[in-house]
Each structure stands twice: as C-alpha cells, then as structure tokens.
Amino acid sequence: MPNLNDLTALCLPTGSRLAADETDCRLSLSLEGQPLPALRLSRGRELNVQLEERFSRPEGQALWTACYWLFARDPDCQRLTWQLQEVPDEAVSSGLLIPTPVSGQYHCERTVFWQLPPPWLGHSLTGSYPQQMLITDGKRHPRRPVKPRGEVYQRFDARLGARVSLRTLDIEQDLARFNRWQNSPRVASFWQEEGSLDQHRQYLSKLVADPHTLTLIGCFDDQPFAYFEVYWAKEDRIAPFYEAGDYDRGIHMLVGEENHRGPHKVASWLSALVHYLFLDDPRTRRVVAEPRADNAKMIGYMQEQRFHCEKEFDFPHKRAALMVLGRERFFDRCRLA
Missing domain, CATH: 3.40.630.30 (Gcn5-related N-acetyltransferase (GNAT))
Known part of the structure; x- marks a missing residue:
C-alpha cells in the first residue's frame, strides 16, 4: 500500500497525471507535464498557501488541483488557508474557497471539498x-x-x-x-x-x-x-x-x-x-x-x-x-x- 508521505505523482479520476515537487515550504505541481503555478507553504496549526506567480491556466482548475494534492497528501489536513491578491470568483462561487474577514484570505475546508461533485460524480440529475x-x-x-x-x-x-x-x-x-x-x-x-x-x-x-x-x-x-x-x-x-x-x-x-x-x-x-x-x-x-x-x-x-x-x-x-x-x-x- 503506497505511503502518502512519499507521493510524487497522483492520478486524477479523469486519468490525467498530477506530479509534484514538494518541500516543507514550497510546492511545484504539473498536470500532464504542463506546469501549474508554484506555491509557498507555511505549516502551523493550519496549512497556509500563497501563490508565487499568476495562473497560466483556468483559475478554478489550478486551485482545485492544488487543493486536491494537498488534501490527498495529508488525510489529517482539515483546512487550507489561501492568500490571494485577486478575488478567485470561480472558486468562491463554486464553494471551493470561502472568503474570510481578512482581505485576500480564503479557506478551503476538507468537508466542503469532497462535497463538490466534479470530477467524482458521473452525469446525474x-x-x-x-x-x-x-x-x-x-x-x-x-x-x-x-x-x-x-x-x-x-x-x-x-x-x-x-x-x-x-x-x-x-x-x-x-x-x-x-x-x-x-x-x-x-x-x-x-x-x-x-x-x-x-x-x-x-x-x-x-x-x-x-x-x-x-x-x-x-x-x-x-x-x-x-x-x-x-x-x-x-x-x-x-x-x-x-x-x-x-x-x-x-x-x-x-x-x-x-x-x-x-x-x-x-x-x-x-x-x-x-x-x-x-x-x-x-x-x-x-x-x-x-x-x-x-x-x-x-x-x-x-x-x-x-x-x-x-x-x-x-x-x-x-x-x-x-x-x-x-x-x-x-x-x-x-x-x-
């Protein structure tokens, strides 16, 4: 059985391959060989996440993919705290990110993340x-x-x-x-x-x-x-x-x-x-x-x-x-x- 602490790659349900280079303070992800924005990590009572560069692909997809990796990597992690300079409209409207009273700060809750239907759920009415x-x-x-x-x-x-x-x-x-x-x-x-x-x-x-x-x-x-x-x-x-x-x-x-x-x-x-x-x-x-x-x-x-x-x-x-x-x-x- 794989040790999640040793993860360097993860398959999405769609079959796409997500690869990562992760240290205690930095995470670089790539999806199907195409790089995603690098993230700065600060580990404390909660995991704090900051972007090191702007998105080069759809914002919602990039944010979801990063949240998926971080939650899959650590099944005990209950919340991610994101620091973003621009309002992530798509992620907020879908429920992926929840605004906090602090300007530019958003939470992603494990309990909410796994309730978002895509990509787990097939077509359902x-x-x-x-x-x-x-x-x-x-x-x-x-x-x-x-x-x-x-x-x-x-x-x-x-x-x-x-x-x-x-x-x-x-x-x-x-x-x-x-x-x-x-x-x-x-x-x-x-x-x-x-x-x-x-x-x-x-x-x-x-x-x-x-x-x-x-x-x-x-x-x-x-x-x-x-x-x-x-x-x-x-x-x-x-x-x-x-x-x-x-x-x-x-x-x-x-x-x-x-x-x-x-x-x-x-x-x-x-x-x-x-x-x-x-x-x-x-x-x-x-x-x-x-x-x-x-x-x-x-x-x-x-x-x-x-x-x-x-x-x-x-x-x-x-x-x-x-x-x-x-x-x-x-x-x-x-x-x-």
Whole structure:
C-alpha cells in the first residue's frame, strides 16, 4: 500500500497525471507535464498557501488541483488557508474557497471539498430533480428520478494506487459473474440467493424495474469485483424500523472476487459507495444498512468508516443491525485520498 508521505505523482479520476515537487515550504505541481503555478507553504496549526506567480491556466482548475494534492497528501489536513491578491470568483462561487474577514484570505475546508461533485460524480440529475410526493403501497415518498446508466462514480485511491469506480449493472454483461458470486458458499451464507442463471436473471430484472432500487457493479481499475444494491429507504422494508428521511439511501453489499477482500479494500470501496450517494443528491442526510446482527466482521468494517449501530431489530428472515452514517459525520471526518 503506497505511503502518502512519499507521493510524487497522483492520478486524477479523469486519468490525467498530477506530479509534484514538494518541500516543507514550497510546492511545484504539473498536470500532464504542463506546469501549474508554484506555491509557498507555511505549516502551523493550519496549512497556509500563497501563490508565487499568476495562473497560466483556468483559475478554478489550478486551485482545485492544488487543493486536491494537498488534501490527498495529508488525510489529517482539515483546512487550507489561501492568500490571494485577486478575488478567485470561480472558486468562491463554486464553494471551493470561502472568503474570510481578512482581505485576500480564503479557506478551503476538507468537508466542503469532497462535497463538490466534479470530477467524482458521473452525469446525474438526481440532485436537481424536483420534489413531488407520491404514495406507493401505502408509503409516502418523493417521486424518484430516472435511473442513471453507465459509470456513475470514479476516484483514484492514493492509498491503494488504484482507480475505484461504480457503474450500473448490465444484465447481459454481468449475469454470469453475479450468478457465480451468489453461488459462492461464502456469499450464500449471508445473501441466501443461490440459484440458476434464469433465477438470477429474474431477480435482477425485478430490481431493474423497481424505481426505488439501483444495482451497481464496483470495479478496481475497471475490473469488476463487487455488487451493490442501493435503495431509497422510505420505500424499502427498512422504513418501519426507523424514522426514514425522504432522501435516506440504503445499501446491500457483496464482494465477489476473493482477491479483493480485506480491510484496506473495504475502506476504499465503502467510502466510495457512501461518497457517491451523498454526492448524487445533496438532500440525502443519511446512508443506512442492515447487515445480519451476527456479521461482526462487516459491522466492524462499517464502524471503521464512521457508521454507528443504532439498534438491532428483527426482519422476518434475520436479526439485523441498523447501521447509520450521517452526511455531516461522513464529510467532517472523511479520510478520502
């Protein structure tokens, strides 16, 4: 696993390569071999950043790239304090930089930086979809937008040195691997969905037609390794067991490939999955899950990613643990890199 202290290069989610020459007091960055303005650094309780020259490329891109490097380089860094002679209009309007009472001084907060959708989020209309309340099967909930297709999220994980991404499931493309994963004894012991290709085609077709559920495939460097079901909690079977918000999302998780198991991999894909759900709709306040109460390993992994166990409760088919992660807690304490 790469040591972030030894970073000299970092891939952007778009595939571009960001390289750096960094000392305690100076940082020089280049993007795809083209130099970005050099920065002077002053390290104290906060990291203070000053430009040594004017921007030679779009201001917003250069500022974002520098903030990305500095936050990825130090996952414990919570705030950057920028000193700029000219007002960075684009960065201020997007929320990347926040003006302070001191003239020419701006803050970039880690908790805000990771909430900015580009470049992590694929094309999404969810966050701007208008609210109209409906009643389905006796449950009152907002009308849900049309489901996305293709890649919906991407991030380069500096700790793993790999690109983690999420794409929507394609039945023709993914049926055979889904069938293989579900018939694995390890997976079957928790999911209990063993079956034939025809049975699994019917299972997936039902979910594809269900407006409250989105089926996703998780990939490392474009190689599928996991299956996720994402659902709107208000319309789900979990809703009677807690006070579900209109935009709460829930997750079911399955890692199918043995070589992608382990705590360091879980930390990467679970943070990516939660990050995607909070970016997809800024109205989402909580992400929930209901693993089997005796699945101590998964519950432990989730707690390491800031989920907490609110309670245990009984579904007809299992004793479940209600795991909850709030939006504010995720972004305030996230260690994305």
